[in-house]
Amino acid sequence: MPPYDLVVVGAGPTGATVAETAARTRGWRVLVVERRSHVAGNCYDATYPGTELLWHCYGPHYLRFTRPGTMAYVGMFTEWLPGNYVVRAEVDGVLVPMPINLETIELLYGQAPLDETSARELIAQDIVATPEPTDSEQFILSRAGRRLYEKLYANYTRKQWGRSAAELDPSVCGRIPIRFDRNPYYVDSPYQVMPRDGYTALFDRMLRSSPNIETVTDVDWTADRIHGRAATVFCGPLDEYFGHRLGPLPWRSLRFETEVVDQPWYQPCVQVNYPGVEPYTRKVEVKHVTRQVSGRTVVVTEYPSDVGDPYYPVPMKESRARYERYRKLTVRERESRQVFFAGRLGTYRYINTDEAIERARALADRLA
Numbered sequence: 001m002p003p004y005d006l007v008v009v010g011a012g013p014t015g016a017t018v019a020e021t022a023a024r025t026r027g028w029r030v031l032v033v034e035r036r037s038h039v040a041g042n043c044y045d046a047t048y049p050g051t052e053l054l055w056h057c058y059g060p061h062y063l064r065f066t067r068p069g070t071m072a073y074v075g076m077f078t079e080w081l082p083g084n085y086v087v088r089a090e091v092d093g094v095l096v097p098m099p100i101n102l103e104t105i106e107l108l109y110g111q112a113p114l115d116e117t118s119a120r121e122l123i124a125q126d127i128v129a130t131p132e133p134t135d136s137e138q139f140i141l142s143r144a145g146r147r148l149y150e151k152l153y154a155n156y157t158r159k160q161w162g163r164s165a166a167e168l169d170p171s172v173c174g175r176i177p178i179r180f181d182r183n184p185y186y187v188d189s190p191y192q193v194m195p196r197d198g199y200t201a202l203f204d205r206m207l208r209s210s211p212n213i214e215t216v217t218d219v220d221w222t223a224d225r226i227h228g229r230a231a232t233v234f235c236g237p238l239d240e241y242f243g244h245r246l247g248p249l250p251w252r253s254l255r256f257e258t259e260v261v262d263q264p265w266y267q268p269c270v271q272v273n274y275p276g277v278e279p280y281t282r283k284v285e286v287k288h289v290t291r292q293v294s295g296r297t298v299v300v301t302e303y304p305s306d307v308g309d310p311y312y313p314v315p316m317k318e319s320r321a322r323y324e325r326y327r328k329l330t331v332r333e334r335e336s337r338q339v340f341f342a343g344r345l346g347t348y349r350y351i352n353t354d355e356a357i358e359r360a361r362a363l364a365d366r367l368a
């Protein structure tokens with residue numbers, strides 16, 4: 001193998017961004033090693049076999065930016081479609097907005113119209129106050145009350161994580177806002193977009209942006225462990241790098257059931273959550289955001305699972321403690337061999353794609 005200044009493990013958003021930035025700003029020769037047969041990491045999208053429809057193969061990705069500078073950077077490699085991220089939850093046969101907003105409260109309390117004051121008064125009777133919540137159940141009970149917790153969070157959280165909300169950090173359910181207005185959109189960011197030609201095209205363009213970047217797929221880096229002369233950026237699972245020597249870090253995975261439906265639309269918005277007793281958590285019809293025009297549609301049903309690819313780090317005290325022990329090992333790797341751990345898998349944190357890109361750009365700047 002010819003010598004590379006930088007070796008990047010993983011061609012996902014983190015790896016593609018580090019590689020592009022290092023090649024462009026330093027003129028480094030970069031090798032990107034990806035063990036899947038494609039680039040774009042978990043953002044990978046492709047045409048669903050036998051159709052003309054784009055499909056998000058590892059779960060739907062709703063791109064949002066908090067910083068316009070990050071959006072401008074990614075915009076060098078794609079044009080945008082406006083995001084249309086609307087999510088509803090099916091509760092007792094009725095579709096209610098998620099995150100909770102005034103309409104959700106009206107539908108679940110059977111009282112309308114409500115404004116912020118009357119909605120707050122209504123849920124106040126169900127609130128179980130905990131001044132400093134230490135788990136997700138306490139957090140939601142103290143902010144939204146028992147009725148909304150039981151209807152929207154209790155089962156959903158148990159299915160999603162295989163654990164009750166009482167076993168999970170407050171941040172797990174706290175990530176989803178509770179709104180006292182009528183904002184119907186899933187995320188709060190002012191910049192909600194979808195890459196016009198999809199994510200795979202976007203990250204592929206990043207990786208092809210310089211002749212100094214060489215990308216190989218279907219190669220597991222751990223087989224040969226090639227390092228860069230200046231640095232190696234590892235975007236794979238942290239515990240795997242160290243041969244799981246401190247035990248496995250707990251991950252939650254997903255199983256997808258995909259069907260092609262012979263009708264233009266299957267559901268009224270991109271995502272419908274199922275917080276009831278059914279074994280799945282959500283159904284996704286990504287055509288609502290790709291805006292393809294077709295007489296048929298692809299619907300993906302998600303079943304959370306402990307088995308399968310690592311998707312979500314499980315946010316509990318025990319996993320945080322184990323991660324801390326692994327993190328100490330990463331310091332040694334960095335100091336002795338210039339190995340940097342990055343991204344969703346390498347830092348054992350759930351990060352959105354925009355954050356992954358921001359962190360990757362900052363890392364590339366630090367590598368020198």
Ligand SMILES: Cc1cc2nc3c(=O)[nH]c(=O)nc-3n(C[C@H](O)[C@H](O)[C@H](O)COP(=O)(O)OP(=O)(O)OC[C@H]3O[C@@H](n4cnc5c(N)ncnc54)[C@H](O)[C@@H]3O)c2cc1C
Nearest residue numbers: 010012013014035041042059061062221236343344352353
């Ligand atoms: C189900 C799900 C839904 C999501 N939805 C959203 C969303 O709506 N909006 C949003 O902004 N973000 C979303 N995300 C987060 C988003 O997927 C991540 O922010 C993003 O993928 C992080 O990029 P990454 O490059 O760090 O990791 P990844 O995309 O996971 O890429 C890592 C790559 O490294 C490769 N790799 C690992 N080990 C090795 C090895 N030993 N050798 C070679 N290659 C290796 C992997 O195959 C993978 O391709 C979602 C995540 C999940 C799991």
